Amino acid sequence: MPDKPEGPQQLLIEELQDMYDVEKQLIRALPKMAKAASDEELGNALREHLEVTKGQMQRLEKVFESLDLRARSKPCKGMKGIVEEGQETMAEDREPVLMDTAITAAGRRVEHYEMAGYEALRDMARQLGLKDAAQMIEETLREEIQADKLLAQIAKRLLKEAGTAQGSKGSEEKGQRSKGSSSRGSSQGGAGASKKKSGSSRQKNSAAKGSSHSGHPLTDHEEIRQWAEERGAQPSCVKGTGSKDDTGMIRLDFPGYSGAESLQAIEWDEWFEEFDKRNLALIVQDTTAGGQQSNFNKLVSRDNVQERGGSNSRSAR
Ligand SMILES: [Fe+2]
Structure with a gap:
């Protein structure tokens, strides 16, 4: 770590502390999201991401360590807002398939927020020549991208499922019912x-x-x-x-x-x-x-x- 206490290094440290808080908040939020999910695959994905997130927190601790710093968090208001919105969504009364779709949307917001944070952090670390730190951050970034992809896939399927029922209702309304199948x-x-x-x-x-x-x-x-x-x-x-x-x-x-x-x-x-x-x-x-x-x-x-x-x-x- 370069010896200048202020400037880019200080910014990097603050961003690290912010992301450390993001992961901590997510570790509290994910079990609630998984519990609210009816879809088996979605529930499993969220539970798995909880484990991944715990690993990411430990990885951040290693990043702090590589900079000879103790891991500290700085309250992240952005994440707090995203988590609160997600909780409001989960408190609403919806059909399970739509509730699950809403949970994927809340989850993807989290992932994108994290992706932006980690991408910025990785670039700062690279710029400062902190190779190990940059590599660890990159690893976490890849996990977030993966989690987002999986949620997007699940959301696509859920929307299809919700749409199938909606589509059959549509043809029924147009008087195209045959043998009740539609x-x-x-x-x-x-x-x-x-x-x-x-x-x-x-x-x-x-x-x-x-x-x-x-x-x-x-x-x-x-x-x-x-x-x-x-x-x-x-x-x-x-x-x-x-x-x-x-x-x-x-x-x-x-x-x-x-x-x-x-x-x-x-x-x-x-x-x-x-x-x-x-x-x-x-x-x-x-x-x-x-x-x-x-x-x-x-x-x-x-x-x-x-x-x-x-x-x-x-x-x-
Ligand atoms: Fe994360």
């Missing part, structure tokens, strides 16, 4: 109850709060089977996700669902074996906000729904 929701978590009609979706969402058409988790095999059979849904798995001894990702396949080509029918026994092995719960909705039978369903981690308690766990065992 009113079927996605087997992968379509937002059956709050399909948007321009301008009124907000009111619809708030009207749905805590009512009988909010999703509830099922873990009982008979109840799940009955719910699915009432809707003509078949047990299935996603093609290409399994192996010889592994069923892969299970789903419910609804007649007329456009993603059917990607699904493969399996027996209920196999479906439930995978369901229990992976400790899953099926969040279902009985009726839409409009009172029609809903196909909304989503597979989530059982731990998640049990922790939530309240009306959400009325059928969970």
